[in-house]
Amino acid sequence: MAQSEVSSRGGVANGHAKSHGEAGTRCIALIGPYLSGKTSLLEAILARTGAIPRAGSVTAQTSVGDGSPEAREHGMSVSLNVADTTFLGDSFTFLDCPGSVEFQHEGCAALTVCDAAVVVCEADVRRVPALQIIMKQLEDRGIPHFLFLNKIDETTVPLRDLIPMLQPASTRPLVLRQIPIWENGAVNGFVDLASERAFVYRVDAPSEIVELPATMSEREQQARFQMLEQLADHDDELMEQLLSDVPTSRDRVFTDLTQEFRDGVICPVFLGSAKDQHGIFRLLKALRHEVPDVATTAQRLGIGDAASAAHVFKTLHTQHGGKLSVARVLKGEFADGTVVTGPDGSDRIAGVFSMRGEEAVKRGAASAGDTVAFGRLESVQTGQTIGADRIAGAQVASSVAPEAVFAVGLGLKDRKDEVKLTAALAKLQEEDPSLVVESNGDTHQMLLLGQGEMHLRVTLERLQRKYGIAVERQQRQIPYKETIRVATQVRGRHKKQSGGHGQFGDVVLEISPLPRGTGFAFTEKITGGVVPRQFIPSVEIGVKDYLQHGPLGFPVVDVAVTLLDGSYHSVDSSDMAFRQAARLGMDEGLPRCTPVLLEPVMAVNITVPNEATARVNGIISQRRGQILGFDSREGWTGWDVVQAQMPASEMEGLIVDLRSATSGVGTYTARFDHMAELTGRLADQVLAHQRSVAA
Template sequence: MANPANGAQQNGRVSGAPRCAALVGPYLSGKTTLMESLLYATGAIPRKGNAKDGSMVSDSAPEAKARRMSVEVTAAATEYLGEKWCFLDCPGSVELAQETRNALLAADVAIVVAEPLVDKALMLAPIFKFLDDHQIPHILFINKMDVASHRVREMLDALQAVSSRPLVLRQVPIRESGKQGDEVTGYVDLVSERAYKYHPGQESDLVKMPEEMLPREQEARNKLLETLADFDDHLMEEILSDAIPPKEEVYQQLAKDLAADLIVPVLLGEAERDGGVRRLLKALRHEVPGPEALAARLGISPHDAATLVFKTYHQPHAGKLSLARILGGRVQEGAVLNGIRVAGVLKPKGNGFDKVPQAEIGEVVALARMEEAKTGDLLTASGRGAGDFAWPKPLEPLFSLAIDAENRADEVKLTAALAKLCEEDPSLRFTNDADTHELLLAGQGEIHLAIAFDRLKGRFGLPMKHRRPQIAYKETIRQGTKQHSRFKRQSGGHGQFADIHIEIWPLARGTGFEFHDRVVGGAVPRQFIGSVEEGAREALQRGPLGFTVVDVAVALFDGQYHSVDSSDMAFKTVARQAMQEALPQCNPVLLEPIFAVEVSAPAEFTARVHNLVTGRRGQILNFQAKEDWSGWEVVEALVPQSELHDMIIELRSLTLGIGNFACRFDHLQELSGRLADKVVSERQAAMPQRGAA
């Protein structure tokens, strides 16, 4: 290879500065296997583990071993040809996308791992969109080429449809006839025009290019050069004049365009057998920009000492660890960042950390016991931040469960444990519902919350019970009435006496509660009118159907009092009594919460989305192209809250896992018929009977 490293130097990378690559891709694409192969090829591990026995570096957590899948970002440092690297293996599950997004924002490059299946290309759309929105350089690694059933051209066409950046094929596969038909046994590099044969566990062997490959290689190489020429006038002139560009120039242009997120180089391989892995390492070495480019992309001044926290861990023995990328200066034990003392600096090694005295620009390290630091913080010695950096908002929860500690004595510890989990994963939220008085844990789906429950039990000793959350139904009235109520009690000494006349009538939806004082002539003294209002409000907490009553007006227009026996408590009590007697006469009706929902999915799934929404009693309002998402549509609808609980699960099953939605409360709507009767009967059975006033 003709000194391609010069291109990386011209792109502003400081020689020797450690770089960071994040491995991303859909579930089962082979990211963790590729991570294992990269670490093995660079000598970081003596042998490769496997998923069956849970011996892989990235899946050391109990939750990962139990599911045989990555559940959080795993960092591992290594060296390749004298240069330092840190690889971040990111979860593939769409429910754990927050982990992936956080890691990508701290990486110099993303390695997007894809299976060689045309019908799975759509699964990469959200990943490509996030990368391009944040201008993160990325390389596409088509894995599992040993079982590829489609031609590379077909795969590229399908993948190009979900990428806004041009895909630039760097290799063409060499196929040979085998026992199971054509097998991919190697590749031809389109820049060096050399052929290589895969050698499991070792570097690929340089072989003579098969003659039958020449036409296909030339066609693919010309296409590569034409794509690069779209971004460089000099290269375009060379191609138009039929001149052969020097290989050094091609390598430099690849590095320049990758750094600017103008192209997506495409490499082929089979990580299980180490095929193409060392070629990927060489491409990373020569073409990936360094931390200076990342700082510029994030809006961080290159002269500022800055450390970006992109992951938080709470470990049983080590305490809080803040996984961070150093983007300026150096960090050592005892340093003060944002006013917080660094208790220790640790180097990640996949399933653990090694303590080091200090770390330099570009390195990924864990900072110990920085209690006030959180994911997304930019730490500086001055504490004033650096440049125009802003961390994106976390993903909004889509699935929630009501939770209780199995042991009631653990409830005191539960809030602190949940706070730590949410600090580790900002896409988790916990709240106390003001209407149902339930503790809710919300996340991205069933798997996401199941992992959280496992961590609560295994790490904090807090086994949980969980159930579907209650719906905050309300009730209102359809007609008004007048009510006369008297409360009189004699128990020796001063008694209790209060007498009121009230009128009740319905209000417009969303108005709430109104109280009107229409007393004349002092029939009810001023000091007791507030008590009447307070008692009326309390009575609305549980109406005749068992739910909170809303959109009701109450007027006090007459009454009587006793100069000795009347009191605030007596008038408060008689007001509750009057409301309880009057509301059943006002034709009460159940109200259910209706949410405005926007469902996003590729246009080819829009019909399925329509059926999903209408099948859940939803009312479709509109559908239109999704802004800045090529080939995607948004379906706008009104859906009852009771139908939203597991909608994300069904939506994903209908859309290759990539469909999504956002929702917000819109209004309350009357619910009648069998469904309303069922809701009311379940409520009445669950609540204790009201005692006498």
């Protein structure tokens, strides 16, 4: 007769040492590639632990996570979700991190404070590049992590073939903890290799223990021996037992699994299906018994001897509650009214709140391990560590926001919203440090930059929902410039008589080209006082006035202007008259210097898996780019960095093409490099557009 898994919930039923709630609430990140099922896993965990009556659905818009209107609208996680629950007397906080590459930065800051992570991934080899990015983050930070192979009921690849395919994503050995039981071509259960027990799945209920199928006995022994061999790589005594054919006790196996997981030398692999709540209980048991406590995490983060410390990993601006700083308490206690100090000053906590999705609920004091939101800490920013003291303590190293790869121009529908827009964007940037707001001095355009088209679309939706500001999306304007090819001399003369004192200024200017990138130079060779000294600065100002808008309609660069000669009137000459004379001279002379259009060229470093490098080379060529060289990506197996130069006008949508060619994982950084001449059909198109705008 089948035995329910629930009956084995005692503290040492499977060889584990019982954990204790006194260790504090443990914090677990759920992280993985887009559409891997992280939010569904969170729902399954909350339902299985009794935190919610039944698991919600992302597609039905009933999940605890993805509760914001933007997440509901787009059917995807667009921000970090926080939820608390208890399991067998132990407290847990789960952080559901967005999987889309455009929103992954939301979870990066939160990973810092987690005790462990569950990497959720489909049993699909095409997920390896995206999985590698996530694994690398965890490995670099020393965060213990499990791999949960979700949707195991949908896989068609044998697990013995799948694990070697996924292994390149991890520098730690993937240690298979379970093998599936197949029946009629479908997975209907699993064998736990540590406890040597077989389980069959039950719909919306815990799995049941059954006799190990006779047909699986040999496979189970092979898989278990392979698991023990991997553990023995870090345990000489276990290696001796294996070589001597000495049976290994379950307690020994669980002890090794726990220690090697906490040491970060292995990545245990579990199986399941989040939407059917299969494999959830065994995963929770592993989290309860094997995840280190907050004291271990505080030590890993280098908190030192501080009496109290909390690390802020997210900031929220609510419509009615003001600013909330979401933080994990690493040491000490923080209560309502506690004065806390960070790098930028001190504030008094105005309320301590528990978070579940978008909802903040007031609670009592927070102690080590708790993940809470502190109210109205105006001087505290995301990524800072605070302490309940008057002196700022040690700062935990936080993640750096990724560089922006997509931009849109912002145009206000109502000009009176300009001040409101600036304040609202500042709050959105505080909530999301990966957003960048720029005002281009050449194009006079406000730009919003972020991680992709969807990222910026969601940001603008939040802007309108939370702050009531509607903006018009504009195409990013390219800051073209112009220069000259030949030199000339020209006289500029301004004479005007209108009763009383008139206006008189007379200058002779030499205009000549400079080497590319030099900028602008002004000199004078006046002798005999033909232009009085006090008026020479006004001549330079007049020249600069004109250079802001040359004959082609763009700022003029790489030009030298020399004041050679001129004349003045003792009464009618003035600063304004000489400034105007210089403008007139430039207006007449510059069109004679063969003006030419210049376009900005960017230095671009494109990072891609090496199997996609050839496709990326084609993208660069199609965008008038020039490939300069290749390098292996330092610290990354199987990745390349392609160095190239590309016109700024061709950067529009580059990230879309890169992600399309690399299963969503390609990215780039870009810096201005130089200005280059643009001629022919493309130049004609730019000039025609500029004339239409000016008309």
